[in-house]
Amino acid sequence: xxxxxxxxxxxxxxxxxxxxxxxxxxxxxxxxxxxxxxxxxxxxxxxxxxxxxxxxxxxxxxxxxxxxxxxxxxxxxxxxxxxxxxxxxxxxxxxxxxxxxxxxxxxxxxxxxxxxxxxxxxxxxxxxxxxxxxxxxxxxxxxxxxxxxxxxxxxxxxxxxxxxxxxxxxxxxxxxxxxxxxxxxxxxxxxxxxxxxxxxxxxxxxxxxxx
DNA sequence: GACCAGGTCCTTG
DNA sequence: CAAGGACATGGT
Numbered sequence: 001x002x003x004x005x006x007x008x009x010x011x012x013x014x015x016x017x018x019x020x021x022x023x024x025x026x027x028x029x030x031x032x033x034x035x036x037x038x039x040x041x042x043x044x045x046x047x048x049x050x051x052x053x054x055x056x057x058x059x060x061x062x063x064x065x066x067x068x069x070x071x072x073x074x075x076x077x078x079x080x081x082x083x084x085x086x087x088x089x090x091x092x093x094x095x096x097x098x099x100x101x102x103x104x105x106x107x108x109x110x111x112x113x114x115x116x117x118x119x120x121x122x123x124x125x126x127x128x129x130x131x132x133x134x135x136x137x138x139x140x141x142x143x144x145x146x147x148x149x150x151x152x153x154x155x156x157x158x159x160x161x162x163x164x165x166x167x168x169x170x171x172x173x174x175x176x177x178x179x180x181x182x183x184x185x186x187x188x189x190x191x192x193x194x195x196x197x198x199x200x201x202x203x204x205x206x207x208x209x210x211x
Numbered sequence: 212g213a214c215c216a217g218g219t220c221c222t223t224g
Numbered sequence: 225c226a227a228g229g230a231c232a233t234g235g236t
Binding site: 026037038040041042043044045047048082083086090124125126127128129130133145147148149150185189192193197198 | 214215216217220
């Protein structure tokens with residue numbers, strides 16, 4: 001089944017490409033992406049945008065500022081994203097990692113993707129999806145993100161590969177470029193947000209109708 | 212009021 | 225290792 005999984009994914013990628021072409025997704029500089037990646041955990045993006053605005057107003061949109069910030073101020077700025085106490089703590093942990101362990105964002109830009117991923121995963125509150133989002137959208141690495149939508153879509157079109165193998169499958173099928181990873185993930189979210197609810201997903205209709 | 216959102220961690224069976 | 229709960233606000 002694994003040999004044909006690649007074919008299924010290849011097809012899905014092409015159908016989505018035909019449907020959407022190039023679409024903008026996840027704007028912002030590296031530090032804003034890192035912050036947004038934590039804020040968006042289990043939360044709608046519209047709420048994250050409001051929190052990012054609040055952080056910008058208070059001058060808290062950099063790792064250095066977060067490192068120095070009063071925790072209560074940080075919590076207030078991001079309250080609208082939910083889980084605000086926990087997320088404030090996670091932002092602090094990330095800032096400690098970036099500034100004190102990595103020596104700043106600049107240094108991270110010259111670090112290998114594998115080393116960077118390992119480091120990010122060692123931060124309490126950063127799991128695979130958050131780490132991969134940061135690598136793909138913040139550091140522009142050819143690193144594919146598997147999220148709940150991606151998982152839902154591939155199930156719907158009939159794949160049974162375990163979630164932890166999907167990242168490898170997509171990266172094996174896609175060109176080894178950041179643009180390809182970022183674009184395909186954006187396509188999946190775009191489609192899934194509209195057609196794939198938690199209970200009903202219509203990815204299979206898209207894929208079959210265009211075959 | 213019920214249900215869900217671009218997860219992660221911790222505890223149980 | 226799978227399943228379930230905690231974290232919390234905001235939109236439909």
